[in-house]
Amino acid sequence: xxxxxxxxxxxxxxxxxxxxxxxxxxxxxxxxxxxxxxxxxxxxxxxxxxxxxxxxxxxxxxxxxxxxxxxxxxxxxxxxxxxxxxxxxxxxxxxxxxxxxxxxxxxxxxxxxxx
Amino acid sequence: xxxxxxxxxxxxxxxxxxxxxxxxxxxxxxxxxxxxxxxxxxxxxxxxxxxxxxxxxxxxxxxxxxxxxxxxxxxxxxxxxxxxxxxxxxxxxxxxxxxxxxxxxxxxxx
Numbered sequence: 414x415x416x417x418x419x420x421x422x423x424x425x426x427x428x429x430x431x432x433x434x435x436x437x438x439x440x441x442x443x444x445x446x447x448x449x450x451x452x453x454x455x456x457x458x459x460x461x462x463x464x465x466x467x468x469x470x471x472x473x474x475x476x477x478x479x480x481x482x483x484x485x486x487x488x489x490x491x492x493x494x495x496x497x498x499x500x501x502x503x504x505x506x507x508x509x510x511x512x513x514x515x516x517x518x519x520x521x522x523x524x525x526x527x528x
Numbered sequence: 529x530x531x532x533x534x535x536x537x538x539x540x541x542x543x544x545x546x547x548x549x550x551x552x553x554x555x556x557x558x559x560x561x562x563x564x565x566x567x568x569x570x571x572x573x574x575x576x577x578x579x580x581x582x583x584x585x586x587x588x589x590x591x592x593x594x595x596x597x598x599x600x601x602x603x604x605x606x607x608x609x610x611x612x613x614x615x616x617x618x619x620x621x622x623x624x625x626x627x628x629x630x631x632x633x634x635x636x637x638x
Contacts, residue, residue: 417571444624455615455628456572463624471625503571510624515560517626519571 415439417520419504425526426494434489434523436504444507445487446471446517447479449500456503462487463509494527501525532616537633540610546603548632550616553597558621561592563601566631567612575601575614606636 420435436445443464448456448471458471462481476498478490487506491498501524505517533551540546552561563575576583576590578599583590589602603610615631 446625448628453630455630456626457628458625461625501569505571507624510619510622515562515577515619515624516574517572519573521571522569 417504417506417518419502419520419523421523422521423524425528426491427528428495430494431490431492432494432525433491434502434504434525436487436489436506436520437485438487438504438506438518439485440506440518441484442506442518443484443509445481446505446507447477447487447489448503448505449473449498450503450522451500459489459502494525496527499525499527532618532629534614534616534629534632536630537635539635539637540603540606542607542636542638543605546606546610546634546636548601548603548614548616548634549598550601551598552616552618555596555618556620559618560621561590561596561599562617562619562626563588563590564615564617564626564628565612566615567609572615572628577619606634608636608638610634611636 417438446461447459450456460479462468465484468479480488504520507517562577564572566572578590592599613631
């Protein structure tokens with residue numbers, strides 16, 4: 414099992430450029446999440462998905478779009494990158510929350526710099 | 529979800545127990561306490577969780593006070609590889625989101 418993988422690992426963008434970050438999981442998880450982490454801060458939820466074809470906004474959704482066309486993939490798009498979007502982006506996946514145990518599995522992160 | 533408060537940093541000597549406190553005084557009856565850690569900018573990793581009973585697994589122990597307003601994560605024999613940021617998170621039974629604060633940076637030293 415590869416778990417949660419993220420592509421690319423690093424990227425440098427110029428202001429105004431667009432890009433898509435790909436997250437893939439092979440654990441058959443229903444739920445997937447995108448977070449961003451700025452230096453010295455905890456993770457903040459951008460968008461999440463509770464199943465194929467569904468997405469929802471998290472705490473900091475502005476400037477990002479997402480799509481979940483396949484259960485195993487969750488894409489994060491930046492249409493017009495801004496320096497404020499310089500951050501490390503983490504993807505995670507999980508089973509639906511239920512009674513008791515609930516764990517999010519995280520990918521290794523994508524380090525994005527916008528100049 | 530209830531807010532948590534953790535010290536920003538702690539030190540621990542290798543081989544000793546590391547006791548990481550967390551305050552969650554507004555926790556409600558159906559909220560669990562979760563602990564994750566993040567080693568050197570990797571993705572966070574689940575450690576342990578509990579509702580009201582003390583819990584132990586291969587990584588750590590979780591002690592929750594009887595009134596559930598605070599908890600302590602215990603790493604019984606800390607190693608250098610335990611150096612990380614530790615996050616205490618309170619999650620509603622049915623909630624699908626984890627709210628990360630700034631955590632406690634644990635430095636394990638020789």
